[in-house]
Amino acid sequence: MRSRVVFPILILLAAVTTTPAGAADGDLATSKSDLTSPKKVIKTEREWAKQLTQAQFYVTRRKSTEPAFSGKYLRNHALGMYVCVCCDQPLFNSRAKFESGTGWPSFWTPVSPDRIQTAPDFHGTEPRIEVTCSRCDAHLGHVFDDGPPPTGLRFCMNSVALKFVPETKGKASAKATAKPSRSPKPDPAPAPEPDPSTPSSSSPSPSSSPTP
Numbered sequence: 205m206r207s208r209v210v211f212p213i214l215i216l217l218a219a220v221t222t223t224p225a226g227a228a229d230g231d232l233a234t235s236k237s238d239l240t241s242p243k244k245v246i247k248t249e250r251e252w253a254k255q256l257t258q259a260q261f262y263v264t265r266r267k268s269t270e271p272a273f274s275g276k277y278l279r280n281h282a283l284g285m286y287v288c289v290c291c292d293q294p295l296f297n298s299r300a301k302f303e304s305g306t307g308w309p310s311f312w313t314p315v316s317p318d319r320i321q322t323a324p325d326f327h328g329t330e331p332r333i334e335v336t337c338s339r340c341d342a343h344l345g346h347v348f349d350d351g352p353p354p355t356g357l358r359f360c361m362n363s364v365a366l367k368f369v370p371e372t373k374g375k376a377s378a379k380a381t382a383k384p385s386r387s388p389k390p391d392p393a394p395a396p397e398p399d400p401s402t403p404s405s406s407s408p409s410p411s412s413s414p415t416p
């Protein structure tokens with residue numbers, strides 16, 4: 205029973221994490237300079253409690269879950285980056301956010317596979333895959349296999365574990381003209397259209413995912 209639920213998600217996760225860089229996350233990362241390798245942030249319980257609000261502490265450091273439909277980012281459709289509330293590591297791009305109808309902010313991929321860690325979680329009523337921040341081990345939420353294409357994954361996150369950084373106009377226009385800085389190799393992805401006439405939608409497809 206447990207393996208039937210958990211293994212398909214692990215297979216999907218493996219597919220995402222083995223996708224060559226630039227294919228899965230190419231358009232989802234704001235810039236290559238954001239994709240620095242994570243360095244561990246280690247703090248004591250007391251230090252985390254001092255830095256975080258009570259709700260943030262109980263979710264990220266005690267693996268609690270915020271009530272459904274209570275999170276401030278549930279219906280946030282602004283363009284930007286969702287970073288870890290504990291260590292500010294960029295985790296999810298708004299372009300990977302979709303309306304799951306579950307009551308929690310949902311994404312179909314992290315900004316980069318190395319930003320998150322996953323592990324089986326047998327503490328609930330059914331086996332789940334826990335998602336944590338790879339830099340500070342903050343509990344973020346869980347990942348399920350009922351998400352939209354192209355990954356088929358639903359990263360079900362707690363708003364309180366995230367901090368939204370809006371995309372600024374200056375940064376967006378700079379992206380189009382910016383020279384690749386410190387890029388170790390040429391970008392394999394073709395150059396984007398210079399004039400995106402169609403506004404991009406933050407929800408790739410409406411999903412009828414059941415409540416977890």
Ligand SMILES: [Zn+2]
Pocket residue numbers: 288289290291292293337338339340341342
């Ligand atoms: Zn973190």
